Amino acid sequence: MTFRIGVDSSKFGLPHSRPASSVVERAAARGLQGVYFRSILELSPTLDLGEAREAMRTADDLGLRVEAGVGKVNPYATPEAPAIRALGGGDYLAALRRMIEVSAAAGIRELWSATANYQFRLTNRHAYDRFRTDVTWDEQLAATERFLRKLAPVLRDHGVHLNLETHEEITTFELARLVEAVGPDVLGITFDTANVLMRCEDPNAAVDRIAPYVRATHVRDAALFFRPTGITRVLAPVGEGVLDWERLLAPLADRDLMLSIEGIVDPERAEMDLQIHDPAWLAGHPDLTLAEAFEVVRLTTSYAERVARGEAAGWADLHSPVGEAESLDFIDRSARHLRDVLAAAGHPHHPDRSVTA
Incomplete structure (x- = not known):
């Protein structure tokens, strides 16, 4: 079993129109071993199988793995994806069936999905769909499970796994329960x-x-800061934030897994808040334990100490606009650190590719 180091297509430099084959070629040129396309529509906007297979041939020729995604699976979130619904003639379930069928026919068996959305323009807990007031989170989880049960026969027929992301609104407790159900x-x-x-x-x-x-994975690190609202997370390259990478990867070392670096393209580096002083926020986490909450506080304190010693990027450092060069440098630095961690831990991984970009 081996790790590969890949990249998430949605944060691979600043977004611009490009065919999937060029994204694959760009990844190979940076020494990466795969691309995690956030949507199968990046391989073919019309779900044309021949077009998707052409992108896959490019990946095969370069020895790169391709994983891809389909739409969200929370019926309360899907109205925010009208383009996907249109693929099914207004039938969202039919659209996902088509996306799964084309993905499988093109040879992609690991498919991304997620349960809800985040509203970056908001700064309170309502930025997370978890805290919607028109529908409870429990109702959203129940609807998501019912929808996934409708998709399950299609996934089985095509030998495909739908891999739900540890997205910002859902806990690992809840995800494990969905998978088991x-x-x-x-x-x-x-x-x-x-x-x-x-x-x-x-x-x-x-x-x-x-x-x-x-x-499947999305790998990136995080800087944590105490702020008036509680704790704020700002994305950082792998190895430059609070995560212990050798410890984090150890439970995953028994499988053939792609570590897909998710970079940055947002000026604020996907800054998000944990409103730990808000009683409603706390009440909305019935599985949260004191031990885990205290560990997040400890990680935040430890990061502040590193900043004070000049060993880590501070708040001001992480609030400058992100350009193309820094976006790509984020990926390169993350890849280097992952290779170093894998080598030091003795985890088998694919050898470095020649970097030409």
């Missing part, structure tokens, strides 16, 4: 290493909980 033969988890912090989870405990179900 619908079936690990069709559902897995995309482990986003920085997002588990948004639910105030100890990253090490989180990966231990979901390790049996992890089939």
